[in-house]
Amino acid sequence: MDLRPIGVFDSGLGGLTCVKRLRELMPGEDIIYLGDTGRVPYGGKSRETILTYARQDIAFLRRHDIKAVVAACGTVSTNGIEEIAGDYPIPVCGVADAAAAAAVRRTRNGRIGLIGTKASIRSTAYDEKILALMPQARIVKRACPLFVPIVEDGRIGDGDPVLELVAREYLEELKKADVDTLILGCTHYPLIAGTIGRIMGPQVALVDSGAEIAALVKGRLEREDALAERRKGTCSYFVTDSAEDFAQTASLFLGVPVEGSVKRVTLGEAV
């Protein structure tokens, strides 16, 4: 048994959709969450900047004596997280690996769709991860740069006309390509999974990377006999911009009201 917390980071608050899944699956774990809200979004930034930020995020989490790191940021997990993971003595897991493995398990026709930010789609990380597991897979990708601002603008209700128009445009070619599995390659997307699923149709399996990484981390901790076997763990939240509006936005992603402390912190070196 290992009672040390699990560290989770994201460029903003979208990674809380992972925290939601981690808590559902492993309610006994303590969780330390870092949202780099002072520098959100990472999506349009260069690979070099993204990895510098990721290193600073992990360094902060490690000050809390954590037993594992979850990179709950689609952009970080597709821009070289595996390159820096080896620099740490604890497991560092990215959402993209978990989602790629899940998509390969789910697909029947080998046609896998992927939606994400521009940086996630520009990278070939998902292609490499999927093709390593299923060399015959056909991957159809689409950047959906307006989905994050739409979610953050609160337009998440199925039927919102702006969400509907944008989603129909983004998903059209994925439908035409007859994918039977669609990876939601950004932690914001589970909030609009209702609309995405309806447009794609019931024959398409949606892969929620938060749910998949929670299962992956649980499996790894179980194998290492490192699960925290207590009734209920705690959550502590850290952000790099004002903590004022945190509770309202966070509860949107967590699906429940925020319990636990919220603090503002300072990260890293010069930008």
Added chain:
Amino acid sequence: MDLRPIGVFDSGLGGLTCVKRLRELMPGEDIIYLGDTGRVPYGGKSRETILTYARQDIAFLRRHDIKAVVAACGTVSTNGIEEIAGDYPIPVCGVADAAAAAAVRRTRNGRIGLIGTKASIRSTAYDEKILALMPQARIVKRACPLFVPIVEDGRIGDGDPVLELVAREYLEELKKADVDTLILGCTHYPLIAGTIGRIMGPQVALVDSGAEIAALVKGRLEREDALAERRKGTCSYFVTDSAEDFAQTASLFLGVPVEGSVKRVTLGEAV
């Protein structure tokens, strides 16, 4: 005559719409532009963070021996730029002051509309600036958080269905309020002025803050006999993220191909 350059900064590349206007009006001036693309956007950040970033931006520009600073960022110019302007021995002008004065000059019925980012609209800076000049003015405000991502996604053509749907929703209450003047309170908005103007109708004057600040700076330099009276000045561009994609996006905002050097720089202290 003062041949030192004018410094211009913005959170990203939107402020290049101001550079475009400065060059049209004062072709002899040298211009140093800083786009803080590593930390863009400022719009959703706290006032404290916004002012910290602004101080770092101005400190960088001042290393180039400039004669004036233009805060070509709607968010900075409505979140306390006047509080920090007094800390510098050279003029520091924000786009909001220039736009507020222009709106007061233009309106006939005293009903002034304002559109901008969430942070610009949340602040009462525009209200205070307008009411100081025209106490009887009625100000109608609307945050348009999707306009920046829509412009950055290249959806600027009049007739783009997403732009049209979002613009109609955002502008509806401003039309109902019978404003005769509308301040484009974000440097990205001149790129969609065609659509905004068509929806508002020909009776509504649009105030482009880039054009207004260029006129204000020119007037100030003239009064101080500090205009650079040469045929053609140069432009130097600095960004805080990758300079790779700069030329393409920059030419969108400048309206002409980029001439002059582009360099990546590091700013300030810890975030």
